[in-house]
Amino acid sequence: MTSGPRLYAMVYAALLFLLGATFVIARVDLGAFNTVAALAIAWLKMGLVVAYFMHLRDADRLDAMLFASGFVMLLFVLLALTLGDYFGRVWLAG
Amino acid sequence: MKGDGMAESTRAFAEQFDDPLQQKEAAQAGMWVFLVTEVLFFGALLTAYTVYRHLYPAAFREASRRTDLALGSINTAVLLTSSFTMALCVHAAKTGRRAALVALLALTMALGAGFLAIKGVEWAREIHEHLLPGPSFEFPSAYPGEAGRQAQLFFVLYFVMTGVHALHLVIGIVLLGVLAFFAALGRYRSDYYTPVEVAGLYWHFVDIVWIFLYPLLYLVGGPR
Amino acid sequence: MSDARAHYLNAGHSMRSWLLTKDHKRIALLYLASVTALFFVGGSAAVMFRLQLLTPHGHLVLPETYNKLFTLHGIVMVFFFLVPAVPTVLGNFLIPLMIGAKDLAFPRINLLSWYLFIAGAALALGATLYGGVDTGWTFYTPYSSVFSNTYVVATVMGIFVAGFSSILTGLNFIVTIHKMRAPGLRWFRLPLFVWAIYATSFMFVLATPVLAMALLLVGLERVLHLGIFNPALGGDPLLFQHFFWFYSHPAVYIMVLPAMGVISELIPCFSRRRLFGYEFVVMATFGIAFLGFLVWGHHMFVSGQSAFAGLVFSFLSFVVAVPSAIKVFNWTATLYKGRIRFHTPMLYALGFIGLFTIGGLTGLFLATLGVDVHVHDTYFVIAHFHYIMVGGSVMAYLGGIHYWWPKISGKMYPDALGRWAAVLIFVGFNLTFFPQFIVGYLGMPRRFYMYPPEFQVYNVFSTAGASILALGYLLPLGYLLWSFWYGPDAGDNPWGASGLEWKTSSPPPVRNFETKPVVDEEPYDYEGGRYG
Missing domain, CATH: 1.20.5 (Single alpha-helices involved in coiled-coils or other helix-helix interfaces)
Known part of the structure; x- marks a missing residue:
């Protein structure tokens, strides 16, 4: 299954979960790791969008x-x- | 960035190409190259941001706390949702469901417009709070001296970054409007939907830009 | 155009058939006309300030006018001539022909690029007519963004718009070269000109947006009084220099890589030899394209950039000399034991090798931290980059125009006259710029409208050389235009050259080839008996 609504929905759910995660982590004081975590999650989100929504896996x-x-x-x-x-x-x- | 030469001809592909597949691949590659340019275009802003945050960490933290975290987070969700519906647009085009395609394009446009509306509310609030850089800028700070000027730099970058991003979104909405119009006329079939696919790449990219702007602008303040 | 055969030039004679054309060959001619006009605009500015510099206290123009003249010269020559010249004229004309395609992948975007270019040039030149800009082509902040009382915003927007022309041209070339090569035209059979344009296109796409954003920020800072690069408001002016040179150093390679591509076509053809070390030249092309991005800080050695960054950028600048040297060695090795024919294009090619080598080697002086402190912002730098840009890029551009002119126009120009012009340009160039190495080394700073009397003799040489150079540039303009209408028919392949562009008729038909070409030979197969 490389594309299709079911997969898109799963990716969408993962994206929303990551948004929630980054929001929660930002409320905890981790010092410099706040930025590291926020950017790591941003990269992860980008990876999901690029790989699945933009089909770079199949391109x-x-x-x-x-x-x-x-x-x-x-x-x-x-x-x-x-x-x-x-x-x-x-x-x-x- | 639609399949070039396709618009007014009834042929399956433009005359400079050998076959439809070549045309499709060319259009996709063309959009990817364009996105590379966009990476560097926003990249200059991200570099400026990184440099000034490195130079003025305290002021940037303090300034970031003045952004509207709730609306920013909601907006991120709105844009992620629009990316989801955009992916569904491409799927609808691929499977040849014209009505679904038109509806999903309209929904995606609505989500984009919703994002802009929320962003507009944020901007209005920030301008009201004298956070717009310029003569009216005011930043009461716990830090003496330079902090006001340094915080102003944060807001310069904030307004330029979100402004350029919003401009990209406006272009995206117009693009989808054109696609919706042609989709309603039945121009896209399951064997020809490259413009939808290519516009989708653009839309997702605009989403990705926001995925990075969100933590950099709203979350660097740390716990509020 | 008396012949009955249909080709791209007689496919329509109306204004509309030119201004709305999607044919890459016609768009190439639109660019040819535009960049030629702009070249003479930039050249006129140079003539003016060279005359001013004839005497130590020249009274030809006011100091303010002098500042505007060298700014105009720099902006027009860099952004509106050198950067676009080879890619948009020769690249546009030749890329589809060389790869056996009917056109570029996006013909309408190609036409759009030309209109963007014209719009950008109109903005920049319009600002000049209104009163000009005095910042120098580098737009250093905060002078450009706060203090200068000239038309910075319009000029900057002109360059911004023209930048999108570059980006879209690069995009078109990358996609075309990837997706539309003729059957049998494997990557390592591509002519080196195509490789060079391919690498250059990547630089267009990767470097131009950073300049665009930097100029946009300067414009915003100026109009809205923001402090992005203004130290009085917490900004860092060096950040602008980083952005500016992130584009503008690669831009040097944007100017010279396509020129090297032209030379790699000319040398084998007029030596009747296969290009020595084809693969190495390809690798060197990409080496230059990538390393060219890593060296921008050598423009900032005396700017207050950290000593650490200076060290790194100095080292990297030495590294980029390696692939450039590889190319020079390969061209020279191609000449060895070749049956050399001294036609006009070959004279330009040989001139290129010598002048580029001088320009490159003096670049190494400047890449040395200690030496740069001494000669920074002197005429030594001016001489160095003119050896690269005029001695290199312009020579190669003219060589390319002369080489492909029979293909472009179907006509032959008087070769003897062409050779005289080439020699004139070579002599005039050296007379103009070699004295500047000396006077720069002696300490004459750039961008001043007056100088101590002891430097006069060098400046007199320079100005004398510039007048010879001007004559040399006017000659080809005259005889090429003459030959376009009155020249003898050139035939399809007057030089006996390899490459697909010579296998179609001259001028080529609208769709380039009567039948889709199939490639079954290695590049530059001059020793295989196919080309006599």
């Missing part, structure tokens, strides 16, 4: 590669190298 390898390239660029290049500057200002200050 062309090309489409998957394209989509991944966007995230690689964003996370490992734009975000990482820019933050490298900002963290570096503390590490090598003086």
Whole structure:
């Protein structure tokens, strides 16, 4: 079963459950882990939407590669190298 | 981003292609490439957010607590629901059920409009509370000095991010309206529904953007 | 156009048949006309400030006007000529022909791209007519977002709109190359020009949106007085520089990768040899495309960026030289023992190799942290990037135009005149820009409308070279236009070149090929006896 209303309903239920989970976790003080947990859940939700609603599981390898390239660029290049500057200002200050 | 060249011809596929499958694959790949662009478009904003939150963690926490958590959470549920109905749209198109397709497209549009309405209420409230960046911005803070300016940066990013997202949603609603119109005319059949599928990809992507905006804007304040 | 055979040029003569065309070949010609016009707009600005710099205290223009002139030159040349030139003119014309397709995957989006480009150019040039912009093409904040009293918002929006043209063009190329190759045209049989455009398209799609967002934020900051990049309001101006160079450094490779693709076509054809190390050149293309994204911080060595980031970006900048060098070695090795024919396109190709090498090697000086502190923002930098952009991209663009002109127009231009123009451009270019290496090293800063008298001799050389260069650019404009109507018929394959584009007639029919081509040969098979 790769698609169909039943599967979509299950994915939808999982998404709502994750929304509830992230809402509840945010009410507990975990320090820095609040952000980690919130983002982990966001990634999980995105994974569900992409894999099932957008059918990336069944799509062309090309489409998957394209989509991944966007995230690689964003996370490992734009975000990482820019933050490298900002963290570096503390590490090598003086 | 519908199947290009398809609109006014009665042929099964546009003349630059060899066969319908090639056209379908091209349209899908085209939308995925477009979404990659969108990832980086929002990515610049997310990077700005990350940088300023790294520089001003306390002010960002405090500012985030001023957002409307209840409405934001409800809105997340609304948008997730619209993604669910969008997936059902594609399924209805695939199985050739015209009436169901039109109804589901209308429902998805309504959910999108509902999201915008709730967002509008939030914005109105925030403007009323002087949280709109600019000369009227006021942020009484427990922290002395720079905190007001730093909190204003949070709200700059908040309004730009939610604003650009809302603009994408408006485009999505218009797109679905066009699809609903053509679906009612019976243009989409079980062997040709690429525009519905491709519009669905876009809609889901707009949902994904919100999936990230929600924790970053509403939840970073920690327990309220 | 006296011949009876139907082709894309005689398929309609009305204005409408051009302005509403969905034929990639006609859209390529629309771009050709537009970028040529814009090139001469940007060039005129350069002529003006070169004349101003003829004397140390030139009184030709006011300082404010001088600022607007170099800004206009930079904006037009970068965003409206160098970035679009090779992909939209040659890429649009050739990609479907080279892969044996009838058109691009999305012809209407292709036409939309051209209109977006025109709209963007109109906005940016309109701002110039109203009074111009003085921020430099880099729009550094907070000057651009707070202090400048010029038309920043309109210009920035023009570039924003033109950015979507780039994105949609890249999108179209990626999908077309993936989905519409002729039977038998496996990935590793693709011409290197197609590979180059493919890699460039990814850079369009991945880099342009970040610039678009950065410029949007500058516009918002300026109009609504927000503080996103304004230190007085808690913002960080360096963040803008990060965003700007995240696009604008890859943009250098957006300019030079398609140029390298052109060179990889010209060198084998006029050496009558298979390209040396085809696979390595493909890999190097992708190496450059990816590594090109990792080096933007070398523009910010003296900006207050952290020393840690400077270290990382310096190292990565050295790494990106490796794939570029691989290509130069491969072209040179292709020449070795080749039967070299010195036609006009080949002269441009040989010029490219030399000038690109000088530009690339001086780039390594600038990638060195300590040296950069000395020469940053001097004419050394100006000379370096003009060797890459003019010596590299423009030379290759002109070489490509001359190489494919018989295919585009069906006519041949006077080759002797073409060779003279190529030599003139080469000499004029070096005379203009080589003195700038020296005067920059001696400490003359960029973007000043006056300078100490001891630098005058170098500036006189530069201005003299610029006038030769201008003449060199006007010549092809003249004889190519002449040949379009009056030139002798070129025949389908005047150079005896490999590649699918030469297997159809010149000019090609509307749908490119009479019968769907099937590919049964390896690329650049010049030694297999097929091409004489």
